[in-house]
Amino acid sequence: MVPDAVNLDSLRRVLVIKLRHHGDVLLSSPVLQVLKNRAPGVEIDALVYADTRDMLAGHPALSMLHTVDRSWKRQPVATQWPSELGLFKRLAGRKYQLIVHLTDHWRGAWLAQALRPRWSVAPARASRFWKWSFTHRYPLPKATPRHTVEANLDALRRIGVYPEEDEKKLVLVPGDEATQRVDQLLAQHGLAPKQFIQAHPTSRWLFKAWTEAKNAELLRALVRDGQRVVVTGAPDAREKAILGRILHAAGEGVVDLSGQLTLREMGALSARARLFFGVDSAPMHIASAMGTPVVALFGPSGEHEWGPWKVAHRIVTSTHPCRPCGNDGCGGGKVSECLTTLPVERVRSAINELLARP
Numbered sequence: 223m224v225p226d227a228v229n230l231d232s233l234r235r236v237l238v239i240k241l242r243h244h245g246d247v248l249l250s251s252p253v254l255q256v257l258k259n260r261a262p263g264v265e266i267d268a269l270v271y272a273d274t275r276d277m278l279a280g281h282p283a284l285s286m287l288h289t290v291d292r293s294w295k296r297q298p299v300a301t302q303w304p305s306e307l308g309l310f311k312r313l314a315g316r317k318y319q320l321i322v323h324l325t326d327h328w329r330g331a332w333l334a335q336a337l338r339p340r341w342s343v344a345p346a347r348a349s350r351f352w353k354w355s356f357t358h359r360y361p362l363p364k365a366t367p368r369h370t371v372e373a374n375l376d377a378l379r380r381i382g383v384y385p386e387e388d389e390k391k392l393v394l395v396p397g398d399e400a401t402q403r404v405d406q407l408l409a410q411h412g413l414a415p416k417q418f419i420q421a422h423p424t425s426r427w428l429f430k431a432w433t434e435a436k437n438a439e440l441l442r443a444l445v446r447d448g449q450r451v452v453v454t455g456a457p458d459a460r461e462k463a464i465l466g467r468i469l470h471a472a473g474e475g476v477v478d479l480s481g482q483l484t485l486r487e488m489g490a491l492s493a494r495a496r497l498f499f500g501v502d503s504a505p506m507h508i509a510s511a512m513g514t515p516v517v518a519l520f521g522p523s524g525e526h527e528w529g530p531w532k533v534a535h536r537i538v539t540s541t542h543p544c545r546p547c548g549n550d551g552c553g554g555g556k557v558s559e560c561l562t563t564l565p566v567e568r569v570r571s572a573i574n575e576l577l578a579r580p
Contacts, residue, residue, distance in 0.1 A: 226358065227382025228320060228341045230261040236320045237313065237337075239269045240374075241290065241327045244485065244504035247277040248511060249370045249531070250324050251393040256378055256385045257322075258283035267316060269333075276485040277504075280395030288312060290329070313337060322377050323356070331355035343377050367526035391532050392511035396490035404483070404490040411452075411477045415494040418450040418477075419573070420509065422500035423468055424461040429551035429558045430501050432519055434464060438471035439566045440499075444573070445475035452495070454488060454505065455480030497576060499569070501561075502528050509533075515579070517572045521561035522547050534579060536572040540564055 236257060240250040247270050254266050265285040268278050272289040279287060288309065294302045318337055323330030323344035334342040334355040343358035353359065360380035362373055371392070375385050396404075408415070421444075423437040444451050453476055455465045465480045483491060489508050492498055498509035498516045502523045509516050509530075516530040518537055524546035525537045539545065542560040551557045 224380065224382045228358075230264070230383070232340075233261055233264045233319045235265045235267065235285075235316050235318045236261075236322060237267050237269060237288075237316070237318045237333075237339075238322045238324065239327070239330045239333070240324045241269070241271055241329060242274075242325055244274045244277055245507040245528075246325075246370065247271075247274040248392055248394060248504065248507045250374050251278060251281060251511070252371055252385070252390050253322065253324065253374050253378060254278070254281055254283040255391075255393055256375065256383060256389045259389055260383055265316075267318075269313070277394065279486070280397050281393050282395070283393075286316070310336065320381075324374050324377060326352075341381065343381050345377075367524055369529070369531065370527055371531055373527075392507065394486075394489045394508060394511035396486045396493065396512075400484065400486040401490040401493075404487050404494060407479060407482075408491075408494060413450060413452065413477065416496045418452050418495060419444060420452050420454060420492060420495035420498045420500075420514075421476075422454045422498070422503065422505040424455045424464050425501050425503045426456065426458065426461070427550075428556045429522055429549070430503065431464075431561065432501060432564065433562050434468050435471065436562075436564070436566050436569075437468045440569055441468070441472035441476055443566065443570050445472075447570075447574070450477070451475070452477045452479055452491070454483060454491065457481035497573065499573060506530060510535075515576050517569065517576055519561060519564060519569065521545060521558040522549055522551070524548075534576060536576050538564055538569050538572050 238253055240247050257266055266283050267286040269288045272291045275287055275289050294305050318339045321334050321339045321342040326345055326347050331352055342356045344356045346359040346361050358380050360376045425431050455461050462481055469478055488505055489512055492509040492514050493512040495514050498514050500506050501519045506518050510533045516533055516535040520537055520539050529537055540560040540563055545560040552559050
């Protein structure tokens, strides 16, 4: 037990801050659950970006969900300041005794200073202001990879809360409305639960993507194997154009639901899928949260930090000695050869191997 452990019995309200992208926010969901398990009477709030709120909305441990609109910083000061002030007043009114800040975002340090909780914890950072802002700081691995879920949970270990294995699962609640809409869409296409594969070929980051030609070839092979395939994708115009070309090349036999689903509906669909195929992306983490087996392609990003969590999976990678490099494509050129060189047959074999599991 750490000597400066936080007394959970003295807590009334806790604020968990995760200002990152969708997948990052979902990977923080076990933190809320562990806190609630250990202190059932505590009210747990979260602060996330507005566009990522669906990753935590409906979480059974959550009392209030506060959001920051990323567009605020692009607005004139006269417009931005009232929004910021309103958020601060809402947070101050909650009178938190503990702030759990899960990134090195400076907003967390400012809030820890301004809200004055009795305790506050954040990743260690070489800054005097940062050290003044938090009562507890935890080190992240310097040379070895650690899954992001475990790194998030290190914030709790630092204050004397040690998670059990069965508490570390991702938590995503699609909700009745999302589930009903997905069931209606599946019925329209004659699809039954657990009788189709979900394929999500695209990513907002081009350097994480496989080639269009190989995606199309894989889809054709899966259809020839007798699989029903549902393709999903973001409503982003660029991703829709990529998927359009993939689907055109793939031919008939694939159901296209790209751009038609909210994030919570994506979760409901993944829960109905027999298997998820895709790249390192938020939908991959959503499938993991829903307990759906995952086949994922990893290139410049590290599977040890970002791989499918607590779910049956297969990860397909290349033998390039430079990966995972974290770069925006080879030489910054948006194309990652460690991905583009992966053969279709290896991916198809991984899918069939996972489908054959009891």
